[in-house]
Amino acid sequence: MRLSGRNLKCVRGGREVFSGLDFSASSGEIIAVTGPNGAGKTSLLRVIAGLLVPAEGTIALVGGDAELSLPEQAHYLGHRDALKPALSVLENLAFWREFLGGKPEDAKQCLAAVALDHATHLPAAYLSAGQRRRLSIARLLSVRRPVWLLDEPTSALDAAGQQLFVGVMRDHLAGGGIIIAATHMPLGIESRDLRMGGAA
Numbered sequence: 001m002r003l004s005g006r007n008l009k010c011v012r013g014g015r016e017v018f019s020g021l022d023f024s025a026s027s028g029e030i031i032a033v034t035g036p037n038g039a040g041k042t043s044l045l046r047v048i049a050g051l052l053v054p055a056e057g058t059i060a061l062v063g064g065d066a067e068l069s070l071p072e073q074a075h076y077l078g079h080r081d082a083l084k085p086a087l088s089v090l091e092n093l094a095f096w097r098e099f100l101g102g103k104p105e106d107a108k109q110c111l112a113a114v115a116l117d118h119a120t121h122l123p124a125a126y127l128s129a130g131q132r133r134r135l136s137i138a139r140l141l142s143v144r145r146p147v148w149l150l151d152e153p154t155s156a157l158d159a160a161g162q163q164l165f166v167g168v169m170r171d172h173l174a175g176g177g178i179i180i181a182a183t184h185m186p187l188g189i190e191s192r193d194l195r196m197g198g199a200a
């Protein structure tokens with residue numbers, strides 16, 4: 001499987017954020033998108049996820065499921081955790097499994113992978129920032145999709161959480177997945193760098 005972007009241009013609010021941007025990643029590869037505030041890292045992830053239309057350029061996923069679009073084969077984890085505060089940990093995961101469709105994985109196992117299985121019935125409103133992030137990471141595991149688009153995935157994670165997340169990423173890559181992660185911090189895993197320029 002190969003995910004690539006060619007000659008991508010992104011314009012937001014009438015201002016060019018980036019142009020002439022190329023990238024490619026094959027199964028088992030992770031790209032760390034780095035650069036200063038405002039460089040366009042989130043915008044690039046949103047373009048790949050199909051949430052923003054590029055002003056120019058193309059994105060292709062070769063070797064995926066021909067019946068599905070790229071957004072249907074990708075998980076987008078934004079830097080804000082998309083959780084419903086009144087629902088419990090387990091109910092939040094159930095919501096996402098329903099929303100995402102496809103074959104669901106065992107919810108308890110997904111929560112165990114991020115060490116949240118002790119808090120399944122706690123309302124999301126009561127979770128700490130790091131626990132909310134762990135629950136968002138469990139969403140990546142709840143329905144298998146080959147492409148992971150991650151925005152500051154390690155923010156709010158403590159050292160143990162970061163270590164767990166490295167294991168989660170390694171398993172995904174070993175299974176032939178692709179990860180594109182925007183980050184200001186080292187991911188703790190060998191990655192290729194895509195450096196974006198621009199001013200704050």
Ligand SMILES: Nc1ncnc2c1ncn2[C@@H]1O[C@H](COP(=O)(O)OP(=O)(O)OP(=O)(O)O)[C@@H](O)[C@H]1O
Pocket residue numbers: 012013017035036037038039040041042043044182
């Ligand atoms: N909805 C919007 N309308 C207009 N401009 C926007 C919008 N969203 C983002 N921008 C602008 O696009 C540029 C790129 O923003 P983006 O969030 O992609 O940067 P980033 O590299 O992810 O930054 P950070 O490191 O701060 O997260 C910024 O100048 C930002 O102000």
